[in-house]
Amino acid sequence: MHFTKLRVSNExxxxxxxxxxxxxxxxxxxxxxALTSSxxxxxxxxxxxxxxxxxxxxxxxxxxxxxxxxLSMLIHVEQGQGGVELDDEDLMRRLRCHIDRGIxxxxxxxxxxxxxxxxxxxxxx
Numbered sequence: 001m002h003f004t005k006l007r008v009s010n011e012x013x014x015x016x017x018x019x020x021x022x023x024x025x026x027x028x029x030x031x032x033x034a035l036t037s038s039x040x041x042x043x044x045x046x047x048x049x050x051x052x053x054x055x056x057x058x059x060x061x062x063x064x065x066x067x068x069x070x071l072s073m074l075i076h077v078e079q080g081q082g083g084v085e086l087d088d089e090d091l092m093r094r095l096r097c098h099i100d101r102g103i104x105x106x107x108x109x110x111x112x113x114x115x116x117x118x119x120x121x122x123x124x125x
Contacts, residue, residue: 001071001088006057006096012103013054019107023116027055028062033119034102035070035095039077041105044097052096074098 008016008031016027023030038044063070071091078094079086086094110116 001075001091003088003092004059006059006062006092006099007052008054008057008096008103009050009052009100010054012050012100015103015107016055019103019110022112023110024113025116028057030103030106031057031062031099032070033116034099034106036073036102037105037119038098038102039073041101043078043080044094044101047094047097047101049093049096050100071095 016030019025019030020027025033059067074091074095075086078091106119109119
């Protein structure tokens with residue numbers, strides 16, 4: 001799967017602004033945290049994708065040189081062991097769903113920079 005840009009929902013954009021103020025982390029780092037938090041809870045399956053009317057990220061800005069690692073985790077969670085292979089369009093939809101769902105998860109867990117550090121360390125925030 002290859003993509004150059006990803007746009008999140010307007011609601012996610014607002015939450016990212018709030019999280020940036022609370023944590024001091026940039027939106028791209030917060031999206032990485034959101035993605036991994038959502039992947040931990042399992043596949044999004046046929047979840048309706050969020051609207052793409054919010055902030056736009058370049059793929060490299062979003063994932064850096066670790067893009068292949070993040071996409072491999074997405075494929076592993078969404079296709080499972082021996083599951084049906086998903087096309088690029090469906091994987092992109094699921095990536096947007098995971099980021100949007102994950103932003104909701106971390107928005108209730110991060111109220112201060114220390115909360116973000118605990119979440120990154122794998123501790124309950």
